[in-house]
Amino acid sequence: MSNYVELYNLSKVYPTPKGDAVIVKNFNLNIQKGEFVTLIGHSGCGKSTVLSMLAGLNEISDGGIILAGRELSGAGPDRGVVFQSPSLLPWMTAYENVMLGVEQVFFTASKLERQEIVEYYLTVVGLGDAMHKKPAELSQGMRQRVGIARAFALKPKMLLLDEPFGMLDSLTRYELQQVLIELWRKNKITALMVTHDVDEALFLSDRIVCMTDGPAAEVGEIMEVNFPRPRERKAVMEHPDYYKLREQLIEFLEVRAHRKPASPVLSAPPEPATIFVPV
Amino acid sequence: MAYLELNNVSKDFGGTPVLKDINLSVEKGEFVAIVGFSGAGKTTLISLIAGLLKPSAGSLKLNDLEITEPGPDRGIVFQNYSLLPWLSVFENIQLAVEAVNPNWTPEKRQEHVEKYIAMVNLTPARDKKPGELSGGMRQRVSVARALAMDPQILLLDEPLSALDALTRATLQDEISRIREESKKTVVLITNDPDEGIYLADRIIPLTAGPNATLGPSFKVEIPRPRDRKSINHDAHFKQLRREIVEFMLGSKQDRHTAITKKLILPDIEPEDLNIPRTMTSWRKTPIRKHELKEESVEVKP
Numbered sequence A: 001m002s003n004y005v006e007l008y009n010l011s012k013v014y015p016t017p018k019g020d021a022v023i024v025k026n027f028n029l030n031i032q033k034g035e036f037v038t039l040i041g042h043s044g045c046g047k048s049t050v051l052s053m054l055a056g057l058n059e060i061s062d063g064g065i066i067l068a069g070r071e072l073s074g075a076g077p078d079r080g081v082v083f084q085s086p087s088l089l090p091w092m093t094a095y096e097n098v099m100l101g102v103e104q105v106f107f108t109a110s111k112l113e114r115q116e117i118v119e120y121y122l123t124v125v126g127l128g129d130a131m132h133k134k135p136a137e138l139s140q141g142m143r144q145r146v147g148i149a150r151a152f153a154l155k156p157k158m159l160l161l162d163e164p165f166g167m168l169d170s171l172t173r174y175e176l177q178q179v180l181i182e183l184w185r186k187n188k189i190t191a192l193m194v195t196h197d198v199d200e201a202l203f204l205s206d207r208i209v210c211m212t213d214g215p216a217a218e219v220g221e222i223m224e225v226n227f228p229r230p231r232e233r234k235a236v237m238e239h240p241d242y243y244k245l246r247e248q249l250i251e252f253l254e255v256r257a258h259r260k261p262a263s264p265v266l267s268a269p270p271e272p273a274t275i276f277v278p279v
Numbered sequence B: 001m002a003y004l005e006l007n008n009v010s011k012d013f014g015g016t017p018v019l020k021d022i023n024l025s026v027e028k029g030e031f032v033a034i035v036g037f038s039g040a041g042k043t044t045l046i047s048l049i050a051g052l053l054k055p056s057a058g059s060l061k062l063n064d065l066e067i068t069e070p071g072p073d074r075g076i077v078f079q080n081y082s083l084l085p086w087l088s089v090f091e092n093i094q095l096a097v098e099a100v101n102p103n104w105t106p107e108k109r110q111e112h113v114e115k116y117i118a119m120v121n122l123t124p125a126r127d128k129k130p131g132e133l134s135g136g137m138r139q140r141v142s143v144a145r146a147l148a149m150d151p152q153i154l155l156l157d158e159p160l161s162a163l164d165a166l167t168r169a170t171l172q173d174e175i176s177r178i179r180e181e182s183k184k185t186v187v188l189i190t191n192d193p194d195e196g197i198y199l200a201d202r203i204i205p206l207t208a209g210p211n212a213t214l215g216p217s218f219k220v221e222i223p224r225p226r227d228r229k230s231i232n233h234d235a236h237f238k239q240l241r242r243e244i245v246e247f248m249l250g251s252k253q254d255r256h257t258a259i260t261k262k263l264i265l266p267d268i269e270p271e272d273l274n275i276p277r278t279m280t281s282w283r284k285t286p287i288r289k290h291e292l293k294e295e296s297v298e299v300k301p
Helices: A047-055 A096-105 A111-124 A140-153 A170-188 A200-205 A233-238 A242-254 B042-050 B089-100 B106-119 B135-148 B163-180 B195-201 B235-255
Strands: A003-018 A019-032 A036-040 A062-067 A079-082 A158-162 A189-193 A207-211 A219-224 B004-013 B016-026 B030-037 B058-063 B074-077 B154-158 B185-190 B202-206 B261-267 B295-298
Touching: A003 A047, A019 A047, A019 A189, A019 A219, A036 A047, A036 A200, A047 A062, A079 A096, A096 A140, A096 B202, A111 A140, A111 A170, A111 B261, A111 B295, A140 A170, A140 A219, A170 A200, A170 A233, A170 B042, A170 B135, A170 B195, A170 B235, A189 A200, A189 B004, A200 A233, A200 B202, A200 B261, A207 A242, A219 A242, A233 B154, A233 B235, A242 B135, B004 B042, B004 B261, B016 B042, B030 B042, B030 B135, B030 B235, B042 B074, B042 B154, B042 B185, B074 B135, B089 B106, B089 B135, B106 B135, B135 B163, B163 B195, B185 B195, B195 B202
Parallel strands: A036 A189, A036 A207, A079 A158, A158 A189, B030 B185, B030 B202, B074 B154, B154 B185
Antiparallel strands: A003 A019, A003 A062, A207 A219, B004 B016, B004 B058, B261 B295
């Protein structure tokens, strides 16, 4: 099977006294194994809803999701999630926070092996010296590093990132994007990220999926990002296509996101609506 | 002699060095942006200029006078607005105007305050309390208060960092417009290189602390008024953006000598928790792909 992750006719409807509020409608997307895909769109367009359905944290109203040949139901450690706020347990150290999940999925491994896993991931995210500190003693950026380590340490089949750097200042954001992409490259984990930061999307992704405005958000356009990997900030920003793609994305967000594409037929095959490939 | 002069200014707190050998000269009417990481000492730097802190070494001069204490010649806009919660928009601004111009008649004072409320487009909210305003509106009050004192220099300490992207863009445009109208000298502290490029005449990076110091200054030669959208096509903008981001990220990396540390990552597979544990109980060890993976990692303390 070629598609590692399949989202088919995915919909989210909330019943309200005034009738159904359709948040996401017939969302179709296929992701290959090892691919890094980003969902971009305005606040409130429903991109986080798609991600949380994939994470199993939000019920699916219609359609479904297949991950590695199995239909998803509920949350599980096979999908590692990095939230916008790192959501660490405040009474536990960074080490204990990461160990919590590791103990669950590596229960057959030895204690030493579990320790090695936690230490490895906390060190590569740059917390080698701070792993025994509590979240309150860490800066916002360091906490988010713990969040990244925690997600990778579970060796998930898929990584879900919900505006992972939204709360950080732009320079710290650049640093953490580098940390993330290094880990992602080494582990070859399939990833889906939600963001509204155009630079972040371009630097990290293989493909950027632009979502139209909600309600009833769907896939607007899909952009292929072909910068060579491994990526370096400098090389990416110097790439002749960089600003062209950046403009296309900004233009989409400013103009086309507000326009509704023709409503797709319900039985439409799970194909992206439009593809534009950089020349 | 420049308008604002900092000569070899250093600051430490109880022996912990924060800023070291800061040299800065700002000309009259110039808009300078200082870009730096969180925790680098940006706020310390602006507090020194404001006179809220005293330098450990070096001197600061504004208009050829030594800066020794805070004064109405320097208007400050803080990141957290710092408005008095029990006073309305009008009263907050009036308080500052009254302190600076005690001899004015009430009519003149009122007219003056109204003018600045109008300048930041807050006339409809003039009698509201800060608690009834959004973050963006509160920051406008703060800007109006600083300007109403008619300071010689405006110090903006990450004024827009706490706001969402859209409000930030609107307020950036507003700061840009107000600055064009008032022709004030401005020092802006920010952590967003894009914001600096969009607003300033000159950008100076502050290297990562401790012992943070100012890097080379980058002149922004993009004609005004600047347009957010078309600036993207500007080759100079792209180059500046790249150079500043590179300098900032580089400055942080140079700070620490990396130590190589050997780490072991067991190459084992996680268990499928959907399968009841009793079924896997016959297997006591995880699925192992290869032998241990050893890796040398550069660690930066």
